[in-house]
Amino acid sequence: MPDPTSIRIRGVDKSFGAGEARVWALKQADFEARPGELIMLVGPSGCGKTTLLSVLAGTLTADAGEVEVLGRRLDGLSQAELTAFRRANLGFVFQSFNLIPTLTVRENVMVPLLVQGVAREEAEARAGALLAKVGLGGREDDRPGGLSGGQQQRVAIARALVHDPRLLICDEPTSALDKDTGQRVMEMIRELSRSPDRVVVVVTHDHRIFRFADRIAEMEDGRIRRVLDDPSLIDSPSH
Amino acid sequence: MYRLALNMLFGDRAKLAMLLVGLSFSALLMAQQSSVFFGIMSWTYTPMVNIRSAVWVSDPLVEQVNDAQPMRDTDVTRVRSVDGVAWAAPLHTSILQARLPNGNFKLISLVGIDSDTFAGAPAVLTVGRIEDLRLPNTVLIDEWGANLLGRPETLADGTVRQRPLGVGDTFELNDTEARIVGVCRVKRAFTGGPFVYTTYDRAKAYTAGVRRTLSYVLVEPRPGVAPADLCARIEAETGLKAWTSDTDLWSWGERSLAKSTFWWFWRNTGIPFSFGTAVLLGLFVGIAISGQTFYSFVLENLRYFAAIKAMGAGNGVLLRMLLLQALAAGLLGFGLGVGMAQGIGRAMIEKGMPPFVMYPQVLVATLVLVLGISLCSALIGMAKVARVDPASVFRA
């Protein structure tokens, strides 16, 4: 029986290029995440974190293996089905924010709702409510360019959560921010995304935010090396 | 989402300005050049407009109104005898040299009209009366020609201006005196200089030495007789060629002399080619500038399009966003360009040079082409957006 709320990945391979230049980004990777938890993916640069994240976000198709996300087998889905799956279930927070500079803060937050076909008035209201929650009430009509990095990432968090996704995916959400700002942003992700049937996966290099994780999965050479149930047990990173 | 697509474009002032420059310049060039083209082409059948006659009869060899072939004087009587003809009058047209009082020579278009009916007389006389043409050695001259044939004079305050010819002034046509008794207002023509009107009989004197002076027979159909039907009858009974005089480009009939003239100039001159080239140039410049600008707009926004894709927008939604952006820019560019073309056109119409006729059809065609350009631009951009990998959103 597929579990409609969790993530289970078994024996996933993903390579880029061909022949001599072929790079194995994932090799027989196994990974699991439980509903309600915030799990961090950590490991040295190039070990495959982003690739794994892309596979479970359905933006990248694995070469082999089983990918089960929120009760759906993603391996074997068509591009259109993957698109529909992302539309319904995913929220994204990116390292470089990826806010559209020519749109207002509110319009940026509305995008996932509008893509889902939610009516404009409702989208506006929901975006406004969430912007108030991330402490940006009153800045709705500003352009992202006028905000600080931390504020921009808060807009991105609002955008990632506005449609109440069951899987929130964050790739290096704090690495473009200074220490204190990074802490506050991570606190906000932690606080706002907490929900018994939502999974939050955060890829990070930033050991200062490890304490926000419920569990930490360490990656090495395209696979998960170990999973720590207590984040305080992790060794200080060497890189 | 589509409103956001527009906001995305309008938020980028620099790109939008570039797009509008490209599109409006293209619209301007296409609309303006086409209008000058139709203006010049309308000059080729000016005689049809000035000499208002329902039916024109000519030698069978005639293909266009400016190139009359001489006919026999007896042809007038033959035409008169055709059933359905109310009356028929002779008309002479030729190009002559006028010798001005100061000894200079200038080319003029001589029009000889029947002195009984004055058929073919100009519609508007600003000075004088048409009946004065019955006086010996008299002519009418058109306003523009009166100015052209005039001479500079220095006013009391030292300024120099052209003193137009007026009533009482004379010049010579083939050593015969021509005395101006009136000034008329007529439409400018493609060929020939100023129009000089005289009577048909006096035209024979002015063209001394020419054996046949009949160029056309102007015919008025009896009430209830359709000009085209009468033409067919005249041709069958006389072996001459008969034409209708409809001059509206979009509705002229098979027998229209204006139509035949238009297509004669189309086939035998470089006019369509040179204006066609200008219109094509406008099209290519538009495609180049707006295609390029839109492409760089898409490139600059590619990571955002990728992000929107990652959030679950399919290629169809993105294509519609791009189309909307491009078509909105196209509509704005069209409005600006055509606005400018109309501004320039109004100034041209005031000066009469070059001729300018902006048909609504030209506007529609320009709109279609500009939207076509926008469409191309959107598709060029889409080629890029369709291929962007949503996974690329994670690459910084």
Ligand SMILES: Nc1ncnc2c1ncn2[C@@H]1O[C@H](COP(=O)(O)OP(=O)(O)OP(=O)(O)O)[C@@H](O)[C@H]1O
């Ligand atoms: N699109 C791609 N084309 C070619 N090689 C790729 C591509 N994406 C990833 N790789 C390669 O796959 C390997 C894993 O990359 P990935 O981005 O998943 O690592 P990462 O753990 O996220 O690294 P970082 O910490 O630097 O972000 C790397 O060797 C990388 O060069």
Ligand SMILES: [Mg+2]
């Ligand atoms: Mg990475």
